[in-house]
Amino acid sequence: DTGSAAAVPIDDVDIAYVTPVTIGTPPQTLQLDFDTGSSDLWVFSSHTPASQVRGQEIYSPNKSSTAKLLEGHTWSITYGDGSASRGNVYVDNFTVGGLSVAQQAVQTAQQVSSSFTSETNIDGLLGLGFSTLNTVSPKSQLTFFDNAKASLDSPVFTVDLKAQAAGTYDFGFIDKAKYTGEITYVPVNTNPGYWTFTSSGYAVGSGSFSSQSITGIADTGTSLVYLPTAIVTAYYRQVSGATNSRNYGGYVFPCSSALPTFTFGVGDARFTIPSSYISYSPIAPGSSTCFGGLQSSSGLGINIWGDVALKAAFVVFNGANPPTIGWAKK
């Protein structure tokens, strides 16, 4: 089997992307944020208090003839940005872009934090991390990818995110039309459940490439790139007026400032993030102060290659044994 579905930016700065999925019988369509940085599949549902729902599509298990409650199972998750949700668990038919899983664990939200309520374009998350991260108790559940893997032509999914345009998540095949040149594969460390790999170094603008190991996670659910402070300060030293603002929680600079590109290495390959991706967004609508798409990871304890980096490449998440991750230009 294979599947292919669109990844659509939810706003004008690509803060996140959503992908249509169908759940149950008759099919209920929701827009989910596919997240390689977590491993829970959870949705706004008929169990979510009305006060916490603001226009999101909901999944109603009682309207699905194939839904079954997973007795006594609950889940609770907190993300890196402090947002959180928790609830119960059903199993039901689940389809992404023509690829179906019959008994997918679908975690229904009984409580979501305010940031989820205010994010009206996201109806839930579909985790594509390793199933060891799943929070369902007493028995943890498998991700959609792990459930589908055995039936896939090839045990892979690929990510092709675009700036202000619809990209794709493909399952089970690698579409040669989506990239150029060769795919550079590097090992993945599955502890602690993320797609963790080691980049071979970086360069700021047209500066020399600094060869060094930068271990981090490839994370479709994180908007920005978070790297060691030494690298980030070296970058913003080239940006006139840039400051690390405690007030705004990161590096900001005059929107009129010229920004260098940022190049990162994967093995011998080099990927350049255009300046436009790093001039992330005005700190408030109409402001002349902009927030950077490259920020320090010192507060996170983990380096994260989020959407700002993923948009610059075609990425293969290879779920074979052992797993690897492949990066190609596009």
Ligand SMILES: CSC[C@H](NC(=O)[C@H](Cc1ccccc1)OC(=O)N1CCC(N)CC1)C(=O)N[C@@H](CC1CCCCC1)[C@@H](O)COc1ccncc1
């Ligand atoms: C650097 S982990 C922070 C990261 N969350 C982000 O990247 C959010 C994403 C977002 C999406 C939609 C609306 C608003 C924000 O966006 C921002 O935080 N920002 C963008 C806007 C910018 N002005 C401020 C910074 C994060 O928790 N991701 C998790 C998934 C994410 C949770 C929130 C909803 C969308 C999906 C996940 O992959 C990584 O989980 C962990 C990472 C590290 N340890 C524990 C968990």
